[in-house]
Amino acid sequence: MRVTFNANGRPVEADDVWEGESLLFMLRERLGLPGSKNACEQGECGSCTVYLDGSPVCSCLVAAGQVQDREVRTVEGLADDENGLDPVQQAFIDAGAVQCGFCTPGLLVQTHDLLEREPQPSDSDIREALSGNLCRCTGYEKIMDAVRLASARKCSSNSSEVSQ
Amino acid sequence: MSARNSATRTIRGEKNLQDITTAHPDGIGGSPLRPDGTLKVRGEFAYSSDLWHEDMLWGMALRSPHAHARILSIDTTEALTQPGVYAVMTHEDIPGSKYYGLEIQDQPALAFGKVRYHGEAVAIVAADHPETARRALAKIKVEYEVLAPITTEEHCQNPETFGYVHEPEEYRGHASGNVVHSQKVVSGLGVNDDVRAMADVVVVGEYEVGMQDQAFLGPESGLAVPAEDGGIDLYIATQWLHVDRQQVAPVLGLPENKVRLTLAGVGGAFGGREDLSMQIHACLLAQRTGKPVKIVYSREESFFGHVHRHPAKMRYEHGATRDGRLVYMDARIVLDGGAYASASPAVVGNASSLSVGPYEVPNVNVLAIAYYSNNPSCGAMRGFGAVQACFAYETQLDRLAAELGMDPVELRQLNAVSQGSHLPTGQVIDAPAPVAELLQKVKDLPLPPPLDTEHHLDIRELPGALSNTSHGEGIVRGVGYAVGLKNVGFSEGFDDYSTARVRLEVIGGEPVAMVHTAMAEVGQGGVTVHGQIARTELGVEQVTIHPANTEVGSAGSTSASRQTYMTGGAVKLAAEAVRNELFNLGRSRYGWTYNDLSLIGGKVVSASAGVLISMVDLLGDQAIDLTREHHHRPTVPFDKETGQGFGHVQYTFCAHRAVVDVDVELGLVKVVELAAAQDVGKALNPLSVIGQIQGGSTQGLGLAVMEEIITKDGKVRNPSFTDYLIPTILDTPPQPVEIMELADPNAPYGLRGVGEAPTLSSTPAIVSAIRAATGLALNRVPVRPEHITGT
Incomplete structure (x- = not known):
């Protein structure tokens, strides 16, 4: 089948999609968007998290055909071409939250969503929001640091925008 | 730049090394950002599973559903006729050697004669789509004669009754029968009745460690590309390119220089990529089809596709004087090596030589042994033989402290090794060994505030968390300590x-x-x-x-x-x-x-x-x-009978304090805080050092309370992240880290290897804290709810 949808703000089209394929497979293998990772393929690890119509989902659990005419935003779509990395991406690098980095794309999307909803989350809020994203390298401490850092930076840049 | 850590650090050490200052903020001692960080956060870093090549085929392996069976026949006819299938291969199609292995070449690249573990690869296919490959695998007909699996220590010890994992005529292990390898260590007077008589207090315990999985997130994967010269270019996630090549080339019937390896992005390893997984299979299929072949394991296949941490059964006996001085230790450590040798000999070497922990014990008698069985193969995982022993000796020290009425930290400090101490192998620790100081550092850290459910209730901070199982009732806090001894580098005469x-x-x-x-x-x-x-x-x-x-x-x-x-x-x-x-x-x-x-x-x-x-x-x-x-300074093999020898390159030490809340009614555990102190000699990159310590500690937390591959009659029952649980961010507590930098005069910059030591003591510290909260013995990890509730 053919699937047409919007990926990272651009219309895309995938041909010869087998009905059993996931959104994750289509993104990675047919559309040249391998940023979303496949680490469990059953919705346990969160490595494949993408936005679907603005809500984070495990793309391994979404059938490719389900995204017809819908909006998908992946880790590749977080950075703004003009302004460089999203504050969440920069914070993950600066805080040492990236080791092997395989969990990073999913965590970035999930964190991005958290800070959109709750700009100043408590530690418990962060742990709850990210509890569906497994990381095996960091022990999560640097990830906590990264989310706090991104939150602080986003809030300070928002308040400086307001004061201007 | 100015905000970065550019502090001048001074190395202290035995030989008063030349002071090393950080001339450059992004030089050693600073924490510059990862060079691959930007690619990784943009999703542009190419992991081995992301590789793509024009005309690429997908490879896949058919795996044994049995733990032990004779292969009577393999019929690939129907699979070959399926459209989209380019090759189906069995052991008969292997052009070179049929065996490979890290230390002992005992593992068939594709099974023949017998399968020896659940999930062993029997045949491989290459097809145009992963689904085509899956369907082709389903059409391969393998006729098995199922054999009784050899899975317990009793089975392994009695091959005349229960059979051999490897037939005597095919046996390639270091020992005999079903034994892969064994190592004794005897020091002082050994352990006999006279020695026992010198002790006022004796504690004896039997301990078990379950089979842990590395559970790296990036599944085994790679791309093999046939080259014009008849060779193969392999892009691969591994831990050691050259040892992969050394094992792959003979199977392909190629000289090593025709097999060229390039590292692809690696999504974690933790020991699980020391052995080969899909390397040979992808290369065989590329050689056969003349096309690039990619193989990516699913999570389920990953559980079958790499070795695990050896499960261990251990008996430990410690004798001490009334004032708390250790007199002797007797230990027997039995490791289940599974079907193939992998790194079992070196794991046995570590388990035996590090079995005593970071303590001065004048009289020691140790036997460590690894068996072959029809359970999953076990080999390298972070901590490598030292993890299992640490759980046993640290539990023993706690019990001894209780027996003596002493503070458990003080008992450890009283017996701790320091620079100049003799280990039971006869090796003298010739670099700083601040074991007592590390314990003091974690002990001196402020404790987290007590649980206050009256004024502040956030169930996310309680055992059971969002499952809403408690609002504070039935919850008891405990604190526990542990410290470990780990070696750095390859040992026993190996020039790595x-x-x-x-x-x-x-x-x-x-x-x-x-x-x-x-x-x-x-x-x-x-x-x-x-x-x-x-x-x-x-x-x-x-x-x-x-x-x-x-x-x-x-x-x-x-x-x-x-x-x-x-x-x-x-x-x-x-x-x-x-x-x-x-x-x-x-x-x-x-x-x-x-x-x-x-x-x-x-x-x-x-x-x-x-x-x-x-x-x-x-x-x-x-x-x-x-x-x-x-080259590091040379080491020597341990003497077979006494374990004596300068066997290790360097030693490293980490101490933990764990604070837990236990829901004693439901058996749920929340680790509230996990503090660590480690001597790293010199922190070349403090940010990374702390990341290693927290990551390693968290894997120890997993082993303490959740992680175990469950087998029944050799069959793996939980090969998924639904059933094999690793710690989430909700399970993982704040982890304060104290770093010491006492230079090792033998090491570059005085540094000490960091990655593994924190994985050792984290587990026993957490279990010690659970014991403190519950009063239970808890001699087995992982501790499951039923061990706490007794139901």
């Missing part, structure tokens, strides 16, 4: 040298250093450290890291906490050689006679005469390109 090539030249008007090694960057941050070393030694700003491949000599394995020590040391040697060459260039060109030259900020500087020349002007269009090997 590393190679590095450093090239210095002017690019775009700037001096640029290029570092080329075969080191597998698996996430640990070795590439960051290589850049730091080059900046420090060469005074340059710009460093490029060449992709890791087999064009340069071996870097050894990214394991055994050894890469910063070994390959970092090689980069240091190569950079120093380049620097000397540059100075010689200046001496011959300008007649310099200075003996006080250094490279700072892109300039050649004499301490007495000041700036002499810029590196750009001195180099001109010349490049200096040198390769050096770094």
Whole structure:
């Protein structure tokens, strides 16, 4: 089948999609968007998290055909071409939250969503929001640091925008 | 830049090493950002599972549903006729050797005669789509005669009754029968009745450690591309490119120089990529079809596709005087090696030689042994034989403290090794060993505030968390301590040298250093450290890291906490050689006679005469390109009967304090805080060092309370992240880390390998805290709810 949808703000089209394929497979293998990772393929690890119509989902659990005419935003779509990395991406690098980095794309999307909803989350809020994203390298401490850092930076840049 | 850590650090050590200052904020001792960080956060870093090649086929393996069976026949006819299938191969199609293995070549590349574990690969296919490959596998007909699996210690010990995992005529292990390897350690008077009589107090315990999985997130994967010269180019996630090549080439019937490996992005390793997984299969299929072949394991296949941590059964006996001095230790450590040898011999070596822990024990008798069985193969995992022993000896120390009415930390400090101590192998610890100090550091940290459910109730902070199982009732807090002993580098006479090539030249008007090694960057941050070393030694700003491949000599394995020590040391040697060459260039060109030259900020500087020349002007269009090997000081094998010998390169120590809340009614555990203190000799990159300690501690937390591969009659029952649980961010507590930097005079920059030590003591510290909360014995990890509730 053919699937047409919007990926990272651009219309895309995938041909010869087998009905059993996931959104994750289509993104990675047919559309040249391998940023979303496949680490469990059953919705346990969160490595494949993408936005679907603005809500984070495990793309391994979404059938490719389900995204017809819908909006998908992946880790590749977080950075703004003009302004460089999203504050969440920069914070993950600066805080040492990236080791092997395989969990990073999913965590970035999930964190991005958290800070959109709750700009100043408590530690418990962060742990709850990210509890569906497994990381095996960091022990999560640097990830906590990264989310706090991104939150602080986003809030300070928002308040400086307001004061201007 | 100014905000970064550029503090001057001083190394203290036995030989009063030359002070090393951080001349460059992104040199050693700083925490510059990862060179691969931007690619990783943009989703553009190419992991082995992301590789793609025009005309690429998908490879897949058919695996045995039985733990032990004779293969009567394999019929591939129907699979071959399926459209989209390019090749179906069995052992009959292997052009070269049919066996491979890390230490003992006992594992068939594709099973023949028998299958010896659940999930062993029997046949492989290459097809145009993963689904085509899956369907083709379903059409391969394998006729098995199922055999009784050999799965228990009793089975393994009695091959005449229960049979052999490897028939005597095919046996390739180090010992005999179903024994892969065994090692004794006897020191002092050993342990006999006279020695026992010297002790006022004796504690005896039997302990068990379950089978833990590395559970790296990036599944086994890679791409094999056939080359025009008849060779293969393999792009692969591994821990050691050269040892992969050494095992792959003979199976393909190719000389090693026709098999070229390049490291693809690696999504974690933790020991699970030391053995081969899909390497040979992808290469065989590429060789057969003449097309590039990619193989990516699913999570389920990953559980079958790599070895695990050896489950252990241990009996420990400690005797001590009334005032708390250890008199003797007797230990028997039985490890289940599974179907094939993997790293079992070296794991046995570690388990035996480190069995006593970081304590002075005058009389010791130890036997460590690994059996073959029809359980999953076990081999390397972070901590490597030392994890199992640490759970046993630390539990023993707690019990001894209780028996003596002593504080458990004080008992440990009283018996702790220090520099100059003899270990039971006869090896003297000839570098700082601040075991007592590390314990004191975690003990002195402020405790987290007590649970206050009256004024502040957030169920997310309680055992059970969002399951809403408690609002504070039935919850008891406990605190526990543990410390461990780990070696760094390969041991027992193995020369695991590393190679590095450093090239210095002017690019775009700037001096640029290029570092080329075969080191597998698996996430640990070795590439960051290589850049730091080059900046420090060469005074340059710009460093490029060449992709890791087999064009340069071996870097050894990214394991055994050894890469910063070994390959970092090689980069240091190569950079120093380049620097000397540059100075010689200046001496011959300008007649310099200075003996006080250094490279700072892109300039050649004499301490007495000041700036002499810029590196750009001195180099001109010349490049200096040198390769050096770094060998650690030699070790020797342990004596077979006594375990005596200078067997280990370096020792490393970490201590933990765990604070837990236990819901004693439901058996749920919440680790509230996990504090660590570790001596790292020199923190080349403090941010990465802390990340390693927290990551390692968290894997120990997993082993303490959740992680275990469950087998029944050799069959794996939980090969998924639904059923094999690893810690989530909700399960993982704040982890304060205290770093000590006492230089090891034998190591580059005085550094000490970091990665593994925190995985050891984390587990027993947490279980000790659960015991403190519950009063239960808890002699087995992982501790499950039913162990706490007794239901």
